[in-house]
Amino acid sequence: MKKLKLYNTLTRKVEVFEPLSPPEVGIYVCGITAYDSPHLGHARSAVIFDVLYRFLQYLGYKVKYVRNITDIDDKIINRSQKEGIFWRDLVKKYTEEYHRALERLNVLPPSVEPKASEHIPEIIAFIETLIQKGFAYESGGDVYFEVKKFKDYGKLSGRKIDELISGVRIEVSEKKRDPLDFALWKSAKPGEPFWESPWGKGRPGWHIECSAMSQKYLGDTLDIHGGGLDLIFPHHENEIAQSEAATGKPFVRYFVHHGLITVNGEKMSKSLGNFVTMDYLLEKFHPEVIRTFLLTKHYRSPLDYSEKGIKDVEKAVYRLYETLYWCEKLSPQKEGLLSKKARRLEKKLSAFEEEFENSLLEDLNTAKALGHLFSLENELYGFVSSRPSITQEEANLLEKIKEVLRDKVQKVLGILVASPEAFWETEREKKLKEKGEDFQRIEILVKEREKARKEKDFEKADKIRDELESEGIVLKDTPLGTFWYVE
């Protein structure tokens, strides 16, 4: 089996990935807290780990992928009280919105998607273990984890306990023995949702659910634990403390953290108000364009969002689909071997097969993999757009290319999954609708112009072309006919 290299936040190095018991791999990823609409950042997280999930399977691993949903916490309670909605209804609404967006982005569902509220017994049992082992204490209906008792605290984020103590920004509570201690269980105030527990009515703290649920579904030691960079501290640090204190075993072998989406260089977030919701983006751009955009940069780097950035990627994706469109249209009409150009294409294809895989093996370098894809596409486009007919051998080559695209690009990157016909149909209609244009009318004009050109009525043909151009419609005449798209 080929070896994947992954950057491990625990060691701050790129390491060869060796699961605990191959070919099984257990992955746990922090999903969302369902209290508001998902934005591009949430989508990036889901898409990155989706590619990891797919690629590990491609390499031959048997992957169990767990991605949780936090469905009970302070933000959810606040929001539901503010809006006067039952908290479960609020969670349902945003979870559905999240799922809808991911489905359109062709993100595979995880093996399990556990919710905190459905694992209260496991969470309570976990907390009881921590109390028994002396790592946690009850205080006025709350339960806290005593950070000082866990000597490895800070090993993930590179923080030292003494330095953290001087930090004054941590919420101080008289119930805590130490400001660093964090809540495992919070007692319910009147009107708040609650569950019965040995410490009275209350709800779990945020960090404990991941320790309890990951253990339930994946065991004491996870092969991979993922999430955004912003979760390193305190969330993942606290998870390590809880889980290792409870089991005495290493919690995670590889911590994988991705970079955040920025806008003008600043983190996209609710508090800055600079976020774009997935509903908005999906309305505006084809899901594959968004997915491709999210893969154009290495997962650990920040990705700056701008509409221009997505537009650039859209053009590249358009070309990909135009190429595929012509591929479908070409059929063998003559005997014969490969032309010089086709031979070059053949070479490019075998280079691509190797490079594509190598790129992903190197710490999941999707940006590089896409680079190779575009390079192959360039050669393909040149071949396909310049000839009205091909030979049988050349047709076989095209079939081979399509097969490679299916096996690699579709399967692992999760893009180029639409049929070219369908892609262009939805894309043209959507863009025309935005402009208030009628699809049929454009189709008729394009056909009329083609007819006029055949009859050498160039005056009429040019008039139509000018008219369409002024409406933002781009025409491309090729040996196979006229192709058009909306800018």
Place this chain on the structure above:
RNA sequence: GGCGGCGUAGCCAAGCGGUAAGGCGACGGCCUGCAAAGCCGUGAAUCCGGGGUUCGAAUCCCCGCGCCGCCUCCA
């Protein structure tokens, strides 16, 4: 202040010690009824600045400058 990261062509972005992928855009020639597209080709004397290590550095080390993230909920 502590910890971490980033700075590569007009814009986006790979590159991780062996002589600068790819995308968007630009330019020249060919092709074309004319454009677009296509074809062929051009484009970073050089990787924020300055030192150092090395036969060799965008890549490693040191010092600056600039930007960002985390240290509080956050993908």
